[in-house]
Amino acid sequence: MKDVIASPSVRRLAAERGIDLATLATRLRRTTIAREDVLGETESGMPANTIYWDVDHSQWGPVREEPLNRVAEVAAANLVAAQQCIPAVTHHDSADMTRIETTRTRLKSQRVRITALAFHFAVLARCLKEYPRFNASLSQDGKKLILKEYVHIGMAVDTPQGLVVPVIRDVNLKRVPEISAEIAELAERARARRIRPEELGGASMTISSLGGIGGESFSPVVNPPEVAILGISAMEVRPVWDGQDFNPVPKVPLDLSYDHRVINGADAARFMKTYCELIKDPDKLLIG
Numbered sequence: 376m377k378d379v380i381a382s383p384s385v386r387r388l389a390a391e392r393g394i395d396l397a398t399l400a401t402r403l404r405r406t407t408i409a410r411e412d413v414l415g416e417t418e419s420g421m422p423a424n425t426i427y428w429d430v431d432h433s434q435w436g437p438v439r440e441e442p443l444n445r446v447a448e449v450a451a452a453n454l455v456a457a458q459q460c461i462p463a464v465t466h467h468d469s470a471d472m473t474r475i476e477t478t479r480t481r482l483k484s485q486r487v488r489i490t491a492l493a494f495h496f497a498v499l500a501r502c503l504k505e506y507p508r509f510n511a512s513l514s515q516d517g518k519k520l521i522l523k524e525y526v527h528i529g530m531a532v533d534t535p536q537g538l539v540v541p542v543i544r545d546v547n548l549k550r551v552p553e554i555s556a557e558i559a560e561l562a563e564r565a566r567a568r569r570i571r572p573e574e575l576g577g578a579s580m581t582i583s584s585l586g587g588i589g590g591e592s593f594s595p596v597v598n599p600p601e602v603a604i605l606g607i608s609a610m611e612v613r614p615v616w617d618g619q620d621f622n623p624v625p626k627v628p629l630d631l632s633y634d635h636r637v638i639n640g641a642d643a644a645r646f647m648k649t650y651c652e653l654i655k656d657p658d659k660l661l662i663g
Contacts, residue, residue, distance in 0.1 A: 378520035381408040389413050446537040457599050462635040465594040470654035472610055472625040492584055495607060498653040500526045500546040501530055503579050506646050508637055510579040512600040514604045520637065529578035529598065530558060532565040540563045540598065542578045578631040586610060592628045602637045604632035
């Protein structure tokens with residue numbers, strides 16, 4: 376394939392890795408090659424030694440093959456790189472959602488619908504300003520910490536094409552109703568494959584919410600070059616001891632995975648303590 380379109384940095388990366396761009400473009404059936412295409416070629420989402428995976432599964436029964444789409448291929452490469460290169464730890468916690476659910480019910484009676492996820496975005500933005508090491512990235516050589524002045528939060532969206540992570544910009548400058556509307560709009564466009572390239576990447580941190588599906592906890596994979604990711608599972612009512620009696624309290628499970636090269640366990644515990652305190656008392660947020 377002739378006339379391959381690629382930036383100088385992409386051409387340099389391909390040369391460093393011994394990749395022929397024309398051959399890659401022909402295989403991908405595209406003329407434009409991006410950085411992730413080159414990375415995906417050399418970090419294909421598979422470990423170096425996969426000889427034991429080369430199995431003829433049809434010998435045990437009927438099978439069918441389903442090729443991965445490009446979104447899934449790139450995601451696989453990034454996930455493998457994350458698992459191989461990042462010493463990740465997951466901190467598990469839970470937060471009292473009583474006040475937030477009361478607030479949402481009150482606003483709903485006024486015909487103002489706000490998702491619980493919007494409060495999580497607002498709280499996370501507040502915490503990222505208070506704990507700047509979470510709003511950072513390591514340089515590729517691991518020798519510098521790049522601290523970000525902005526607060527952009529990625530949102531993992533489950534789509535028919537695979538996982539897509541559009542980013543809400545300047546979350547710390549937005550009120551909760553505005554955040555809620557933007558979450559709904561971005562999720563809808565992501566599922567309809569109408570997300571623009573400039574709406575992906577550049578996040579301070581990502582939220583992966585399974586609250587609408589279920590589950591008690593999970594360990595989300597850090598999305599490099601971010602240094603942490605927050606997982607949210609389904610809210611459930613739990614008995615909580617108040618010193619005299621057990622009371623039913625709606626609690627949301629929270630799972631913070633972080634890069635241990637940048638963040639230690641005490642940092643994570645303090646971060647989540649502040650996070651849970653803000654969730655418990657949403658009056659400290661500007662809800663509009």
